[in-house]
Amino acid sequence: MGKKLPPEELELYKAIDEILWRDWDPIGVNEMPEARDEYQSYLPHIFRLAVEGKDAKHISSSLVATIEGNIGLGASKEHCHRVASKIVSAKNEIIG
Structure with a gap:
């Protein structure tokens, strides 16, 4: 992220980060705090x-x-579609 995001976009960015970590977690590391940045790329x-x-x-x-x-x-x-649906819902709730 090279530029400063408006507050609503920053909130969405953080929400998607959490969804990827908590719900997507394709390699199963979300119970290891030291791996918290695993999906941020x-x-x-x-x-x-x-x-x-x-x-x-x-x-x-x-x-x-x-x-x-x-x-x-x-x-x-199916799992990826459920995760994607959460991302779309977060976007709709936060930004509209």
Whole structure:
């Protein structure tokens, strides 16, 4: 994140960070506090998709691609869609 975000976008950024950590957690490390930054490199892209108004299907596809392409694991499309839906809901609640 190179620029300062408006307050609502900063709130959304933090909410998505928490969703990725708590709910997405494709490698199962969210019970280890020392790994708290594990998914933060993926956060700016997912945040941008949400701010741009992408739907849960689009965000879910990106989450699946990240797991399979970057992390190198198999992905549950259903799980990623549930996580993406939470991200879209957070965006709608915080920014509208």
